[in-house]
Amino acid sequence: MESQTERTAGMTSAITGTTRGIARAAVRAELAQVAFDLFRRNGFDKVTLDDLASAAGVSRSTFLRYFRTKEDAVLGAFDAQGEKLAAALRDRPAAEDDWTALRRAMDCVLDPYRKDPEHSLALAALVRETSALCARHLEKQDGWRATLARSLAERSGSPGPGTLAQTVRAAAALDCLNAALDHWTASDGHSDLDTLLDEAFAVLAT
Template sequence: MTGAARTNTRDIARAAVRAELAQVAFELFRREGFDKVTLDDLAAAAGVSRSTFLRYFGTKEDAVLGAFEGQDRRVADALRARPADEDQWTALRHALDTVIERYHMDPAGSLETLRLVRETPALCARQLEKQHSWRPALAQALAERAGSEEPTLAQSVRAAAALDCLNVALDHWLASDGRLDLVALLDEAFRAIQRPR
């Protein structure tokens, strides 16, 4: 076995353990309430030591929000890959499909996760903090599409507005208990900014 194969196997195993720990944590948070569960409770429920759990997740919040890691990079990459003649707003809207695709793959699980996040102040604040860090990556991708090295104020505003559209669409989807179409909600949110009444 080559070093690359060993590393790949190790990465796959690590991802599997991480996913299992996240699932155990989510079930415990849902059953007991996020604030009542300690790191020791999480480790015990997963059958690992506290230090092992902390090797995979630095905080309780990360155990829930770890699934969202790297989304800023994926959205920015999707934005760069959009057709060159597409306007920035349309490109942003379609780049966000990379975020909502997980909601299509597992609507029930995504709804439960979103509900836990929105109903837990610490998780909601941490998710918004993480999402705030997406803005520079999206603005930079917009700048690169326009052949510029630095994003303009307008590009930064568009990136921020796009993320707000995503959050409002998700809030409406959650309020409908997943009955409304998330893609339609996101499209409607983008149209509301493009054509304010």
């Protein structure tokens, strides 16, 4: 039977681990903001890792412990989106068809754009205007496609990688998202992003 001392030690360890995780996330967010500001001011291609470390007041090795590349310093903001989107998709009502469920699940991706449109617009513009960032972001989304297809398969009661049709729908949904974001960015944020995404999905609804 576990002693009180062992239970206390376990709780202390868990709290310490949680505290370290929170502190690391805070440092990571601060470094990402410094990098983002520098990229916007000087241009992504002109900024080096040494420039980023210097602007953040840390060593290059410290910066690299949080971000392996310059691209990661920008695109880290999207890291959790794939799993978050997949979870939202799995939680959609079973009665919804795949296409409707995909559109409604996309609402969780749009939340940051609704809450902070100014920052989100600047981030979207930076990614779309920088070939290295755009390519890396699309690479990340390629992994989301497989995750979404699996979620669609789970909704249909057939766990696995998903059928060809489910994979195509997942890929098309992501294309609709990107097209809507492109138009929203081109409008300088004046267009309604939810409406643009609805219109994009409507094109393929049949």
